[in-house]
Amino acid sequence: MEQTFIMIKPDGVQRGLVGEIIGRFEKKGFSLKGLKLITVERLFAERHYADLSAKPFFNGLVEYIISGPVVAMVWEGKNVVTTGRKIIGATNPADSAPGTIRGDYAIDIGRNVIHGSDSVESARKEIALWFPEGPVSWSSSLHPWIYE
Numbered sequence: 001m002e003q004t005f006i007m008i009k010p011d012g013v014q015r016g017l018v019g020e021i022i023g024r025f026e027k028k029g030f031s032l033k034g035l036k037l038i039t040v041e042r043l044f045a046e047r048h049y050a051d052l053s054a055k056p057f058f059n060g061l062v063e064y065i066i067s068g069p070v071v072a073m074v075w076e077g078k079n080v081v082t083t084g085r086k087i088i089g090a091t092n093p094a095d096s097a098p099g100t101i102r103g104d105y106a107i108d109i110g111r112n113v114i115h116g117s118d119s120v121e122s123a124r125k126e127i128a129l130w131f132p133e134g135p136v137s138w139s140s141s142l143h144p145w146i147y148e
């Protein structure tokens with residue numbers, strides 16, 4: 001089953017959106033396989049966003065991510081990478097549809113509340129970085145009520 005890495009950013013934690021965001025993934029039917037509240041160091045944030053290191057907003061992005069605790073999660077389910085990105089909405093909240101997390105709770109691209117892996121390969125790398133101990137192995141008893 002596919003897994004993705006989802007992070008509630010410091011603004012999402014400060015604004016009390018943790019329960020709401022987790023609820024959206026849970027209610028969809030995805031399974032939570034890893035969860036930690038963690039404040040990361042600059043070098044760690046730079047590693048997570050290494051692909052963006054040449055972007056003009058890179059330093060500001062790193063400052064934002066290290067500015068407070070984040071909630072790091074692994075979610076599992078069929079097509080969870082793509083569907084998770086749909087639940088989250090477009091990167092720039094100005095373009096995120098109402099009903100998505102960013103569409104409902106964010107205004108500025110520099111405070112967009114949540115991160116989700118953009119591909120299965122990125123998810124694999126991000127889960128390995130944030131959960132070196134590996135995700136938690138368990139099976140939801142609801143599985144037959146969610147999948148045929």
Ligand SMILES: Nc1ncnc2c1ncn2[C@@H]1O[C@@H]2COP(=O)(O)O[C@H]2[C@H]1O
Nearest residue numbers: 052057061091109110111112114115116
């Ligand atoms: N033009 C931009 N200005 C500021 N931050 C940006 C810009 N484009 C992307 N980002 C940030 O870079 C992040 C990369 O992936 P995220 O989904 O975490 O969300 C993105 C935004 O937080």
